[in-house]
Every structure is written in C-alpha cells, then in structure tokens.
Amino acid sequence: MLGVMISTAALIIVLSVYNGFEGLVLSLFNRFNPEILILPSKGKTFYLKDFPEENVRALTTIQFIKPVLEENVLIRYKERQSIVRMKGVDADYTAMNRLDTAIVQGNFLLEADRLNYAVLGYGVAYNLQTQLSDFENPLRFYIPDKAKKLNTGFNTNFKTARIFASGFFSLRQDYDEKYVFVPLRFARSLLDLPESVSSIEIGLHTGFLPENIKAELQEILGKDFQVVTRSEQQSFLLKMMRSERWAIFLILGFILLIAAFNIIGSLSMLIIDKTKDIFTLHSLGANRKFILRIFAWEGILISITGGILGLFLGGLVAWLQQVFGFISLGGGGNFVVDAYPVQIKVIDFLLVMAIVLSTSIFSVIYPLVQLSNKIKETRSNSQAIKNVFHS
Numbered sequence: 001m002l003g004v005m006i007s008t009a010a011l012i013i014v015l016s017v018y019n020g021f022e023g024l025v026l027s028l029f030n031r032f033n034p035e036i037l038i039l040p041s042k043g044k045t046f047y048l049k050d051f052p053e054e055n056v057r058a059l060t061t062i063q064f065i066k067p068v069l070e071e072n073v074l075i076r077y078k079e080r081q082s083i084v085r086m087k088g089v090d091a092d093y094t095a096m097n098r099l100d101t102a103i104v105q106g107n108f109l110l111e112a113d114r115l116n117y118a119v120l121g122y123g124v125a126y127n128l129q130t131q132l133s134d135f136e137n138p139l140r141f142y143i144p145d146k147a148k149k150l151n152t153g154f155n156t157n158f159k160t161a162r163i164f165a166s167g168f169f170s171l172r173q174d175y176d177e178k179y180v181f182v183p184l185r186f187a188r189s190l191l192d193l194p195e196s197v198s199s200i201e202i203g204l205h206t207g208f209l210p211e212n213i214k215a216e217l218q219e220i221l222g223k224d225f226q227v228v229t230r231s232e233q234q235s236f237l238l239k240m241m242r243s244e245r246w247a248i249f250l251i252l253g254f255i256l257l258i259a260a261f262n263i264i265g266s267l268s269m270l271i272i273d274k275t276k277d278i279f280t281l282h283s284l285g286a287n288r289k290f291i292l293r294i295f296a297w298e299g300i301l302i303s304i305t306g307g308i309l310g311l312f313l314g315g316l317v318a319w320l321q322q323v324f325g326f327i328s329l330g331g332g333g334n335f336v337v338d339a340y341p342v343q344i345k346v347i348d349f350l351l352v353m354a355i356v357l358s359t360s361i362f363s364v365i366y367p368l369v370q371l372s373n374k375i376k377e378t379r380s381n382s383q384a385i386k387n388v389f390h391s
Contacts, residue, residue, distance in 0.1 A: 001306040003259040004359075008310025008352060009317065011252040015348045016318035018248060020341030022241050028171050029234050031097050034066070034201035035210045037228045038221065045069070045196040046224075055220050056202075061213050064096040064203030069187045069196065074142040074158070075180060077128040084124055084180045086141065088187025096203040099169065106132045106167025108181075116186045117166035123177030125168045138162040141182075141190055161190045253355050260303070260359040267299050267367035278371075288372060295371055296364050303360030310356075311349055318342050 040046040048067055056062055069088040074081060091111045094100040100108035105125075109117050118139055120130060130139070142158040163182060170176050188194050204213065210229035218227045231238060271278070281291055321327055325339030 001302050001309070003262045004256070004303055004306030004356065005310040005313065007252075007256040007259040008307050008356060009314035011249075011256060011352050011355075012311060012314025012348060013317050014248060014252060015245075015352075016314070016322075016342045016344050017340055018245060019343035019345055019348070020322075022245070023343050024337060024341045025237070025241070026234075029237065030230065031099055031102060032171055032175055033230050033233045034097065035204050035230050036202040036213065036217065037230075037233055038200040038202065038217075039198075039226050039228060041224055041226050045193060045198050047195050048197050049195065050224070051197075051200060052220060056217065059213070059216065059220075061204050061208045062202060063205045064201075066090060066093055066096055066201040066203075067184065067197040068199045068201055069184060069191065069193065070198045071143065071187070071191055073180075073190070075124070075128065076140040076142065077130050078137050080128045082124060082127050084121075085178050086187060086190075087179055087181050088184040089181060090184055093181070096201065102169040102171050103167050104170045106165070108169070109166035110181065110183045116163050116183045118163045119167045119169055119181040120165055121176035121179050122168045122170040123173060124180055125165070127177070130165050130168075132165055132167070135164060138164050143190055159190060159192070161186065249351070256355060257359050257362070260363040263299055263302055263360070263363035264366055266302070267295055267364065268370065270298070271295065271367055271371050292368050292371060296368055299364035299367065300360045303356055303363060307353060307356030307360075311352065315344065315349070318344050 038051075053065060056065060066089060071086055072083060073086045075084050075086075089110070093110075094108055103119075104122055106119075108119050110119065111117065120128075120139075124130075128139075139162065141161045141163065143160075145157060145159045163186065169181075184197075188196070202217075204210065211231070214227050214229055218225075221227065278291055319342075321340060322342040322344065328339050329337065
C-alpha cells in the first residue's frame with residue numbers, strides 16, 4: 001500500500017510541476033504572440049486600406065486591432081553590429097499584451113515629444129553593449145536600398161535611420177536576441193512602405209477563444225488573408241510539450257506498475273500462508289468463486305487505498321507548493337520565477353486514478369490464477385479421498 005501511495009503521489013507531484021512549467025512557458029509566449037494573427041495569403045506585406053477594418057471591428061468579440069510591420073535589419077551601435085528583427089508597432093501596443101511588464105531596464109517608450117525610440121531585447125542590447133543614457137551614440141538601422149544599384153560604398157547601398165534606445169525587455173532567449181520594437185511610422189519610413197503592414201494582431205475580449213472566432217474572421221477577410229490563432233503560431237512548441245507530458249506520464253506509470261508487483265508478491269505469499277484456511281473454507285462448502293473473491297477484493301483494496309492516499313498526499317504537496325512556494329529553484333533569482341511553478345489539474349487525478357485501477361486489476365490476475373489452480377488441486381484431492389472411502 002505504501003509503495004502504491006508513494007508512486008501515486010510522485011506521479012501527481014511531477015505532473016503538477018510539469019503543468020506549472022508548461023503554463024509559465026506559454027504565458028511568456030502569450031505576452032509576445034497575439035491571440036489572432038492576420039497575415040497576407042501572398043507576399044510579405046499588404047496595403048492597410050485593403051484590410052476591412054470596419055467589418056472586423058463590428059465583431060463584439062474584438063477588442064484590439066494592431067497593425068505591425070516587420071523586417072530583418074542591420075543594427076549598429078558604436079563599433080558593434082547585429083542583424084535583428086525590427087517590429088514596428090503603435091505607441092499603445094502594450095495595451096493589448098502588457099509587454100511593458102517584461103521591461104528589465106528603462107521603459108517601453110516608442111514615441112515622446114515627436115521623437116522615436118526603440119525597445120531592444122535584452123540579448124540584442126547585450127550583444128551591442130547598448131547604454132540607455134548614451135545620447136551621443138544613437139542606434140543606426142541599415143536596410144538595403146532597392147532603388148539604387150549595387151556599388152562598393154556601404155552607406156550608398158543601404159538606407160539608414162537613427163534612433164535612441166528607451167528600454168530593454170526580457171521574455172525568452174530566442175526573443176531577447178532577435179527582436180527590436182520601433183514606432184510603426186519609423187519602420188514605414190525606413191522600409192519606404194508608407195501605407196503597408198506585414199500583419200494585423202488582434203486581441204479579444206476576456207472569455208472568448210480564438211478558435212471560436214477564427215472561422216467568422218476568415219469569412220469576413222476572404223482568401224486574400226489567412227487567420228492564425230495563438231495555438232497555431234506555437235504549434236511546434238505545443239506538440240513538443242504534449243509529447244514530453246505523455247512521455248513523463250508513461251515513465252511514471254511504469255513505476256506505478258512496478259509497485260503493483262509488490263501487491264502480486266504480497267497476495268502470493270498470503271495465499272501460501274492461508275493454504276490451510278482455504279482448504280477449510282472449501283471443506284465447509286465455499287465454492288471457488290467465493291474464495292477467489294476474497295483475495296481479489298484484498299488486492300484491489302490495497303491498490304485503491306494506496307492510490308487514494310497517494311492522490312491526497314500528492315495533491316496536498318502540490319497545493320502547498322502552489323500557495324507557499326517552499327521549494328525554490330535556486331540560481332540566485334536569475335529565473336523568471338523563484339519557486340517551482342505548480343498547476344493542479346483535475347484531469348491528472350482522473351488519469352492517475354485510472355492507471356491505479358488498471359494496475360490493481362493487473363496485480364490480482366496472476367495470484368488469482370495460481371489460487372484457482374490450487375483450489376482445483378484441492379478439489380481433486382478431496383474427490384480422490386472420497387472415492388477411496390466410498391470404495
């Protein structure tokens with residue numbers, strides 16, 4: 001019973017911690033990825049006037065509509081340079097995703113007093129060694145000038161623009177080392193696309209799911225646009241995390257199955273120990289089903305009792321960690337969270353209880369088969385003795 005209880009508790013605790021990490025990672029992605037992303041079916045950009053904004057705003061589920069213009073650019077600070085992903089957005093872009101809460105230095109400021117500012121990923125800022133207070137050395141953005149023929153001069157082949165950094169954000173390493181946010185008008189001026197955008201990011205009112213709005217949006221937009229939900233934007237990550245989750249569940253499930261062998265051994269030893277009692281019960285008229293039912297219920301009760309105690313113990317430990325966070329991650333506060341994240345899900349308890357019931361049935365099959373053979377042997381010996389006395 002203790003073996004089943006500890007295995008069950010470990011399964012619940014590990015799955016709850018995994019749920020916590022999964023929720024944490026997805027929350028970091030969700031602060032960057034919009035609930036719904038609208039892209040052109042062909043090409044990299046489209047004219048904003050071709051987007052039926054009034055029809056989309058007519059939907060009561062839509063709260064935010066944010067035009068975005070993205071492009072890879074070369075960014076230079078003093079003698080250092082790096083290729084980054086420039087993302088031009090409106091000044092109130094953070095109202096949709098609260099990306100300003102990810103600022104680790106400075107502010108999420110894009111426009112002030114008719115001046116343009118850039119918000120860099122922390123990795124980009126580190127690679128360039130950018131300083132926020134350095135107003136003598138601006139960031140320089142370079143992009144190939146398609147209107148000019150290629151020649152030997154670096155400055156003549158590229159369009160350039162200057163901008164100062166206002167803050168650094170930190171979400172994930174791949175985002176921090178790649179993205180730089182700039183005002184939409186700055187990006188349009190640099191790319192010479194005064195009326196174009198590369199995508200439209202949409203935020204929904206609370207309580208609405210992107211999957212339920214996708215079909216309605218697609219019908220309004222037609223074939224010229226494609227609607228991508230948040231889960232589709234990070235489909236690879238979700239598939240990978242689900243695969244890892246099932247792998248963890250199967251591994252710990254096998255550990256629980258191993259614990260069930262203790263029940264097999266216990267029942268087998270009990271049957272050997274109670275052989276005389278079995279013979280007595282049989283002599284008193286107990287049939288084979290009655291005797292088998294006794295040991296079957298004992299094995300099942302051991303598994304179920306251990307499973308229920310394990311569910312309670314695992315749930316209690318997970319709840320205490322979720323509320324108080326008494327087990328820390330360590331690392332001197334370099335992580336996004338200080339303690340192991342935990343998220344308790346009812347589905348985990350149901351799955352674990354299902355596997356406990358399955359293992360309990362498995363654990364009584366072999367001992368019962370052995371017991372059934374022993375009862376048959378006892379019945380044969382009794383019949384032989386009766387035949388001797390009868391003869």
